[in-house]
Amino acid sequence: MTATVQPPVDVQAPYGPSAPPALPVIELVDVGKVYRSGSLEVTALSDVSLRIEEGEFVAVTGPSGSGKSTLMHILGCLDVPTAGVFRLAGHDVQALDEDQLADVRNAFIGFVFQQFNLLAYLPAWRNVELPLIYASVRPAERRRRSLAALATVGLADRAEHKPGELSGGQQQRVAIARALVTEPGMILADEPTGNLDSVSSADVLELLYELHRDGRTVVLITHEPDVARRAERLIQIRDGRVWAVGDEEAERQADADTADIDQPAGA
Ligand code: ADP
Ligand code: MG
Numbered sequence: 001m002t003a004t005v006q007p008p009v010d011v012q013a014p015y016g017p018s019a020p021p022a023l024p025v026i027e028l029v030d031v032g033k034v035y036r037s038g039s040l041e042v043t044a045l046s047d048v049s050l051r052i053e054e055g056e057f058v059a060v061t062g063p064s065g066s067g068k069s070t071l072m073h074i075l076g077c078l079d080v081p082t083a084g085v086f087r088l089a090g091h092d093v094q095a096l097d098e099d100q101l102a103d104v105r106n107a108f109i110g111f112v113f114q115q116f117n118l119l120a121y122l123p124a125w126r127n128v129e130l131p132l133i134y135a136s137v138r139p140a141e142r143r144r145r146s147l148a149a150l151a152t153v154g155l156a157d158r159a160e161h162k163p164g165e166l167s168g169g170q171q172q173r174v175a176i177a178r179a180l181v182t183e184p185g186m187i188l189a190d191e192p193t194g195n196l197d198s199v200s201s202a203d204v205l206e207l208l209y210e211l212h213r214d215g216r217t218v219v220l221i222t223h224e225p226d227v228a229r230r231a232e233r234l235i236q237i238r239d240g241r242v243w244a245v246g247d248e249e250a251e252r253q254a255d256a257d258t259a260d261i262d263q264p265a266g267a
Helices: 009-015 068-075 098-108 124-134 139-152 168-180 200-214 248-260
Strands: 026-037 040-052 059-062 084-090 108-114 186-192 217-222 233-238 243-244
Touching: 026 068, 026 186, 026 248, 040 068, 040 084, 040 233, 059 068, 068 186, 068 217, 084 233, 098 108, 098 124, 108 139, 139 168, 139 186, 168 186, 168 200, 186 200, 200 217
Parallel strands: 059 217, 059 233, 108 186, 186 217
Antiparallel strands: 026 040, 026 084, 233 243
């Protein structure tokens, strides 16, 4: 698939003017995130360094409150780090202004959330077309692409149904269609199966795997070990720090290593 939404020139530049937007290579170097409200500070991420290559399927896992969603917000250009460097396709994301960040999100990234985040008063296809409205795509083209995205997730016959008339699994598939409709190179899914029964969870995961097989980069955030285990690579975070990255072999090694080390207090 090729994306028709053009990313900002400075993001597209490394691939040449005529190349379709390439999938981003993600690079985080010593990234930290501190939330401040008044005199209170919460350190959500510390010294996170990692790289995600084009076309990878990566799971990010860790207990509740470990910083997974914060990491997703940074990867998705929804928020910026308070320390370190985040590069997307070779470009320093901190150097982009709000408008450029929005352009990057719209061109490169599809989001899927635990709560589906669908608008209850709109039929499925109207929910799916929303990112195309932000991208200034014409109405007829929006409808065509929304229906195609719904067909991709197996819901061609539910286009006129409102979210309340669909099961949880179907609602999440509508949300995935909405994430897909701009044909982004990367899908970021934050606990996408968290509100689903096991059958619907399996459907949604299978769909994410299909998107990966089509060449997309998929980052799946989950605290469910059996969901995480299916990914090609697992990034495990605890207390805002990455403590294991890699394939299963690297991970067994990390498990063996950490077993020998005294855990810091609170870990
Ligand atoms: P996870 O997704 O792994 O459950 P989060 O990234 O949501 O973890 O949160 C990591 C830490 O940052 C938690 O201690 C959480 O309370 C805190 N946190 C998250 N978002 C905010 C925010 N907007 N303001 C202040 N603290 C926050
Ligand atoms: Mg979370």
